[in-house]
Amino acid sequence: MGRLTKRKSQGEWRRAMLLKEAENKIKTNFWVLPALYGAGAVVLAVLSAGIEHYVSQHGSIKNGIPSMFFTDKELAQTVLSAISTSLLTMTTITFSSVLVVLTTFLSQFSPRTLQNFINDSKTQLVLGTFIGGYIYSLVLLSQVKASEQNHTFIVPSFAxxxxxICLGMFVFLIHHVTDWIKVGNLVANITKETLVSIEKHNKGQEMTGTPGEKTVDLDSLKSTGIMSKKRGYIEYADIVELAAFAEANELIIKFEKVPGEYVDIDTPILTVWSDTDLLDDEKLLDFLMISPTQEVMEDIEFGIQKLVEIALRGIAPGKNDPETAINCIENISQILTKAGKNYSPSPYYYDSQKKIRVILEKPTFSDLLYSSFYQIRHYGKADVSVMTSIINALTLIAETNREAIKQDVWEFSFYISEGMKQQDWLDMDKKYLNRRLNKLASSCGRTAEAITLT
Incomplete structure (x- = not known):
């Protein structure tokens, strides 16, 4: 708990949160990075024109540069005009490629997966390079027209x-778009993003305790409700810093809305207990990041939801692609396996003096299991391969986790087997599923009689 004594000052924390919020806005707004590249291209074009002027004024430098890099005015205008036209065409093709991918994501995967492609910095980098190259060529073309005193120009070589560079980026874009359309790569990207969010979500888990151990009399303290000043999704809350702030100011803070939930202006978001009437709402709200779009920064369930939606599209009657669903289930098992390693359902976070400072209600691990598989179980209940993959996923989660998680998996397996028993399986299907159920029971340290199909 030594980290609490080395916490950031309120000013440093506010600057860090503003920087994180600005970074999040840049990622989620598709136009920001291309606009920055366009502005940078103008600056670079002005610098190039300055170099052109400097070289033309110093004959010794100009004589030291090979003549192949210089062109006359007419050729310079022709080259710059051709480059700017070509780059505009490539930019148009890039937009068309992006729209094709977005349409594919909408129709084949899930509307929620659009964010993964739009937020991808590589796509924005390619588009920004094309726009920057186009603006750079146009500005240089205007400079060449204005430079009547020069007989030869070096700026076309720069263009x-x-x-x-833009041509190389175009080839890279084709490769990148091809990779993104592959459902396996999209699923892997969502999984990787969600696994990173688990690390953030687990921050401060060592500060948690059980309700029986950490009791407190709140009746003797004054209760104050903190309202949201923004509308959107709670993307991030630094529990460690919030607990340190609560310790320094003798506060107890309860989240009325948890990360991932939507809040509106004046929605109750925090309840604070203290022995003083002086509370600065802004300081407390600085520890939260609220964004108009939902992300997986700390919302594990949102990442799982994306994979579930892709799986449901795969087993839809009009598509019949169970392999996609199986791939999603396997990746969901990775997420739940990692989530179970340090998962604590306790809502209580305490300080270095073992006093409760933050109360944050969280779903139990059983809730995570249910939200991950209940829809897939319902729509894939008659598919042997889909049900087998769910059983295999539960087996993997139980094999690599502690006893408490094994217990949750075992209890959830009754729900899965109950649904399976309602189906009329063929004998061979039943034998195959029972073998998998036996392995699941073994991984949980139980016998399989209770979940065996008869």
Whole structure:
């Protein structure tokens, strides 16, 4: 708990949160990075024109540069005009490619997966490079027209170098878009993103305790409700810093809305107990990040929801692609396996003096299991391969986790087997499923009689 004594000052924390919020806005707004590249291209074009002027004024430098890099005014205008036109065409093709991918995501996967492609910095980088190259060529073209005193120009060589870079980025874009359309790569990307969010979600788990151990009399303290000043989703809350702030100011803070939930202006978001009437709402709200779009920064369930939706599209009657569903289930098992390692359902976070400072209600691990598989179980209940993959996923989660998680998995397996018993399986299907159920029971340290199909 030594980290609580080395916490950031309120000003440092506010700056860090503002920086994190700005970074999140840049990622979620598709136009920001291309706009920055466009502005940078203008600056680079002005610098290139300055170099052109400097070289033209110093004959010794100009003589030291090979003549192949210089062109006359007419050729310079022709080259720059051709480059700018070509880059505009490539930019148009890029937009068309992006729209094709977005349409594919909407129709084949899930509307929620659009964010993964739009927020991808590589796509924004390619688009920004094309826009920057186009603006760079246009600005240089206007500079060449204005420079009547020069007989030869070096800036077309700069533009040719930019065009070569843009051509390489175009090839990269084709490869990148092809990778993104592959459902396996999309599923892996969502899984990776969610696994990272688990690390953030687990921050401060060592500060948790059980309700029986950490009791407190709140009746003797004054209760104050803190209302949201923004509308959107709670994307991030740093529990460690919030607990340190509560310890320093002798507060007890309860979350009325948890990360991942939507709040509106004046929605109760925190309840604070203290022995003083002086509370600064803004300081407490600085520890939260609220965004208009839902992300998986700390919301594990949102990442799982994306994978579930892709799986449901795969087993839909009009598509009949159970392998996609199986791939999603396997990745969900990875997420739940990691989530179960340090998962604590306790809502209580305490300080270095073992006093409760933050109360944050969280779903139990059983709730995570249910939200992950109940829809897939319902729509894939008659598919042997889908039900087998669910059993295998539960087996993997139980094999690599502690006894408490094994117990949750075992209790959840009754729900899965109950649904399976309502289906009319063929004998061979039943034998195959029972073998998998036996393995699941063994991984939980139980016997399989209670969940065996008869």
């Amino acid at each position: 040719i170098l930019v065009a070569i």
